[in-house]
Amino acid sequence: MKNPLSPNEFKIMQLLWKEDRPLSRPEIIELTPERDWNPNSIHLILNNMIEKGVIQVEGMTRCGRGYGRTYAATMTNMEYAKSLLEESTPELTPDERILGLLPLLLQDEIQPQTRTAVKKMLDKR
Numbered sequence: 001m002k003n004p005l006s007p008n009e010f011k012i013m014q015l016l017w018k019e020d021r022p023l024s025r026p027e028i029i030e031l032t033p034e035r036d037w038n039p040n041s042i043h044l045i046l047n048n049m050i051e052k053g054v055i056q057v058e059g060m061t062r063c064g065r066g067y068g069r070t071y072a073a074t075m076t077n078m079e080y081a082k083s084l085l086e087e088s089t090p091e092l093t094p095d096e097r098i099l100g101l102l103p104l105l106l107q108d109e110i111q112p113q114t115r116t117a118v119k120k121m122l123d124k125r
Helices: 007-019 025-031 039-052 077-088 094-105 112-124
Strands: 055-063 066-073
Touching: 007 025, 007 039, 007 055, 007 066, 007 077, 025 039, 025 066, 039 055, 039 066, 077 094
Parallel strands: none
Antiparallel strands: 055 066
């Protein structure tokens, strides 16, 4: 992903991640009542997100008297976070990114089962 998401695009991504299913434009509008979406501008936003490769058209669904496209995220929120990290630190190798980020993540309180899971992941690699 070359271009970062705008605040509106990120809001739509958060909704798609939360709902974990393809959504139509009317559903996106309905599920974000705090936003006053203009139907034409949301159409442009969705098309921009398709161009950026962060969503794709998943299918069609009944929307009122007609049909509309449904949209699904092409990446998880963790994959998105990883892409942001890679884009913001292009001069670093993957090893340098891990060694730089891991100590910061480990500052947070983590459960013993999380430590065990991390150890298993590293042993697998």
